Amino acid sequence: MYIALIILTILIILVVIIYNTMLSKKNKMLKAYSSLDVMLKKRYDLIPNIVETVKGYKDYEANTLNKITSIRSKADECKNVEDMNKVALEYKDFMSDIDLLCENYPDLRASENFMHLQKILNEVEEQISAARRTYNAHVENYNTYISFIPINLFALLFGFKKYEFFEMSEEEKNTKVTVGDFNEKE
Amino acid sequence: MEEKFNEFYENYKDKLDDIYLKFNQSKSKIEKRFVIAMIVLLVIFILASYRLKLLVDSSSLFIILGCIVIVVSVFIGIFLRLRREMYKLNKNIIEDIVRYISSDETSIYEPDKRISINNIKEMELFNLENLKYNGKNAIVTNYNNNYMNFADMEIYYYKDKLKEETYYDSKGNPYTKKTIEKIKKTLFSGCYISATLNKNIAEHIYLIPNNFSDLIINGAIKDYITYSGEEIELENLEFSKKYKVYSDDEIQARYILSLSLMEKINNIDDIFEGKKYIVFKEGRRFVICLEGFKIEDLRKTLLPFRKTSSKVQENLRYIFKNLYKLFAIYDVLDLGNDLYVDKK
Numbered sequence: 001m002y003i004a005l006i007i008l009t010i011l012i013i014l015v016v017i018i019y020n021t022m023l024s025k026k027n028k029m030l031k032a033y034s035s036l037d038v039m040l041k042k043r044y045d046l047i048p049n050i051v052e053t054v055k056g057y058k059d060y061e062a063n064t065l066n067k068i069t070s071i072r073s074k075a076d077e078c079k080n081v082e083d084m085n086k087v088a089l090e091y092k093d094f095m096s097d098i099d100l101l102c103e104n105y106p107d108l109r110a111s112e113n114f115m116h117l118q119k120i121l122n123e124v125e126e127q128i129s130a131a132r133r134t135y136n137a138h139v140e141n142y143n144t145y146i147s148f149i150p151i152n153l154f155a156l157l158f159g160f161k162k163y164e165f166f167e168m169s170e171e172e173k174n175t176k177v178t179v180g181d182f183n184e185k186e
Numbered sequence: 187m188e189e190k191f192n193e194f195y196e197n198y199k200d201k202l203d204d205i206y207l208k209f210n211q212s213k214s215k216i217e218k219r220f221v222i223a224m225i226v227l228l229v230i231f232i233l234a235s236y237r238l239k240l241l242v243d244s245s246s247l248f249i250i251l252g253c254i255v256i257v258v259s260v261f262i263g264i265f266l267r268l269r270r271e272m273y274k275l276n277k278n279i280i281e282d283i284v285r286y287i288s289s290d291e292t293s294i295y296e297p298d299k300r301i302s303i304n305n306i307k308e309m310e311l312f313n314l315e316n317l318k319y320n321g322k323n324a325i326v327t328n329y330n331n332n333y334m335n336f337a338d339m340e341i342y343y344y345k346d347k348l349k350e351e352t353y354y355d356s357k358g359n360p361y362t363k364k365t366i367e368k369i370k371k372t373l374f375s376g377c378y379i380s381a382t383l384n385k386n387i388a389e390h391i392y393l394i395p396n397n398f399s400d401l402i403i404n405g406a407i408k409d410y411i412t413y414s415g416e417e418i419e420l421e422n423l424e425f426s427k428k429y430k431v432y433s434d435d436e437i438q439a440r441y442i443l444s445l446s447l448m449e450k451i452n453n454i455d456d457i458f459e460g461k462k463y464i465v466f467k468e469g470r471r472f473v474i475c476l477e478g479f480k481i482e483d484l485r486k487t488l489l490p491f492r493k494t495s496s497k498v499q500e501n502l503r504y505i506f507k508n509l510y511k512l513f514a515i516y517d518v519l520d521l522g523n524d525l526y527v528d529k530k
Contacts (some may be wrong), residue, residue, distance in 0.1 A: 035437055130441035133421065 018151055022160050025145055029138035029163060033081070036131040036166060040084060043124050044075040044091070046117070050098060053113050081164045088167075132166050139163045187514075191506045194286050195499065201282060205275050206493040212271045213491070217264060224260040228253055272488045279502070280484060283509050284327055288334075293327035297485060300324055301337040301378050309465050309473050310390055312341050313412045317373065323481035329513060332382040336512055338480050341374040343410065373410060376460070377479040379512060383472045383521050389415070391433040391442055393451070393464035395477075413465075422448040429464075442466050450519050457514050472521060484508055 071094060074087045101108065108114055143162045146155035155161075235249050281295040300321030307314055318341070325336040349367045352360050392413040415432040418439050425448040433439040443451075454462065461477035484505045490497040 032437070126444070127437070127441055129444070130437050133440045134437045137419065137421070 015154065018154050019158060022142075022146060022151070022155060022158070025138070025142040026160065029135065029142045032131065032135040032138045036128070036135045037078070037084070039124065039128045039131045040078075040088070041075060043121075043128060044072050044087075046121060046124065047072055047094075049117055050121075053108075053111070053117055081166050085167050136165050139165055187507060187510055190287075190510065191503055194283070194506060195502065197286070198282065198502075202493070202498070205278065205489075209271060209275055209491070213268060216267045216271070220260050220264045220267070224256060227256045227260075231256060268491055269488060272491070273485070276485055276488055279489070280325075280481070280505060280509070283506050284325055287506075287510055287513050288327040288329040290328040293325065296324045296326075298322060299337075301335060301339060301380075305335075305380065306339070306341075306378075308467060310412050310414075311392065311463060311465055311475075312373065313410050316409045317341050317343050321378070323485060325481065329381075329516065332516075334382075334516065335378070335380040336481065337378050338482050339374065339376065339378040339475065340372060342370055342372045344368040345371050374463070374475060374477060375480070376475055376477040377481060377512070379474045379476065379515065380471060381474075381516055381521070383466060383470045385442055385521075386470055387438055387442060387466060388468060389433055389435045389438055390468060391415075391431065391439045391466040393429040393431055393462075395461040395463065396428060396430055397461075420448060421445065422452070424452050425449075428452070447519070447521075453518055454515050457511050457518065474515065476515075479508075479511075 071087060071090050074083070074090070078084050078087060146152060146160050146162065231252050232249065235252070277295060277297055281293065284295055285291055285293045301324060303314065303319060306312065306319055312319075320340040320342070321337050323336075323338045325334075327334050327336075345368070347367045347369050349365045351363050351365065353363055354360055390413070392415065394413065413432055415434040416436065418431045418433060418436050420426055420431060420440070420443060422445065429451075431439060431443065451464070458476055458479065460479060463473075463475040463477075465473045467473065487501050487504050489501050
């Protein structure tokens with residue numbers, strides 16, 4: 001009888017430990033997610049400044065303006081990493097347009113406003129990269145933990161699901177600069 | 187490096203002539219003084235021996251031996267005095283090399299000065315309440331528009347050790363006397379490098395060698411260190427094998443320790459193999475502490491007394507190479523330049 005009680009107590013303690021560890025790992029991951037979200041919003045908040053800087057150039061078309069308005073509103077509506085990844089792809093397209101514009105108008109690239117904006121953008125991109133690495137590290141940690149046997153059974157029981165990574169394209173992995181090629185060092 | 191040194195050596199030949207001119211002037215003065223002192227001593231010694239009739243009564247061997255001792259002592263005295271003179275001149279040589287490498291004519295080398303204790307405290311790495319700090323050989327320079335400091339630094343503490351010794355009283359009975367012996371334990375001995383960081387951070391980030399805690403044998407580690415924060419696991423395996431990273435802000439730590447910077451930190455091993463402590467400080471500064479590297483060793487690498495000796499170039503190369511390494515570490519990390527510069 002006593003032995004059964006001891007075993008039961010040990011089991012309960014084990015379940016509590018496993019539950020708390022899963023929760024702690026999940027919370028850490030969610031904290032990293034919210035930081036990433038803040039950084040990404042900061043990035044999309046810079047879009048009006050980019051538009052303000054480049055709007056005088058004739059290649060800059062009205063449909064691009066529509067495109068970026070949609071990026072901002074979509075960014076505000078993001079509810080999960082999948083949405084974030086989609087908006088990030090649209091943003092990448094938008095920045096490619098700006099890159100093209102830079103190539104066609106060297107005076108744009110040389111303008112003080114644009115250079116200042118470039119510095120801010122690069123800074124934000126680095127912060128996003130750091131936040132993304134933090135988030136992905138915590139996702140990996142959490143996903144790995146809830147995959148172990150028998151922890152996966154408890155995860156299923158308590159409703160802990162696997163989370164998605166925030167993807168980074170190969171291009172982004174190699175360079176943190178998205179507009180032009182201003183970064184001499186990295 | 188060799189090319190740089192050859193270029194430096196070519197430009198430095200005139201300066202080297204000046205150094206040897208100064209040295210030779212001092213040398214002739216020292217030699218004159220010592221030779222006069224030697225003659226006086228010999229005369230006094232021989233006269234005193236004669237007076238005491240040692241020459242006649244005792245063997246002349248004593249006199250010969252006495253004279254030999256005096257002559258040898260004088261030669262040793264001359265040698266040590268000349269070494270001291272060269273040691274003084276070496277200060278100028280090190281300063282000139284630093285100025286050449288940094289291209290900053292205002293660079294200063296102060297052999298007797300050390301990094302201020304506030305700088306060590308600001309690192310928030312070692313607990314100076316329980317540790318002692320010694321240092322010298324401070325170098326201040328401006329390298330590629332970045333303000334840099336180098337200096338020798340030693341961090342140590344004393345550990346009490348109970349010592350029991352057995353004595354005997356007048357009756358021959360043994361008794362034990364207990365004494366407390368203070369044993370010096372060095373926690374860090376090497377070179378401190380402080381330089382400009384191109385990113386602004388709000389929290390310290392510490393990179394501690396993986397085997398750091400092994401250094402404090404039988405000691406409470408918390409008494410000696412003050413670094414804090416959560417340990418952060420980073421993506422680069424080679425880097426993680428070498429360092430433990432601590433910071434209160436994980437995202438910021440990853441912001442500073444980008445994938446490329448971790449690779450660069452790994453690459454410092456090609457320049458300097460010893461253990462390294464790196465602290466990215468609040469504001470725009472970072473500090474690297476190189477275990478085992480000492481500017482004092484360069485100071486002690488003296489040029490030979492004769493300018494024609496082949497050792498002149500060899501010793502100069504050694505000093506140049508090692509000072510160049512300090513700057514090369516900074517170049518490899520590339521943390522001083524503005525991050526984003528228009529190529530045009």
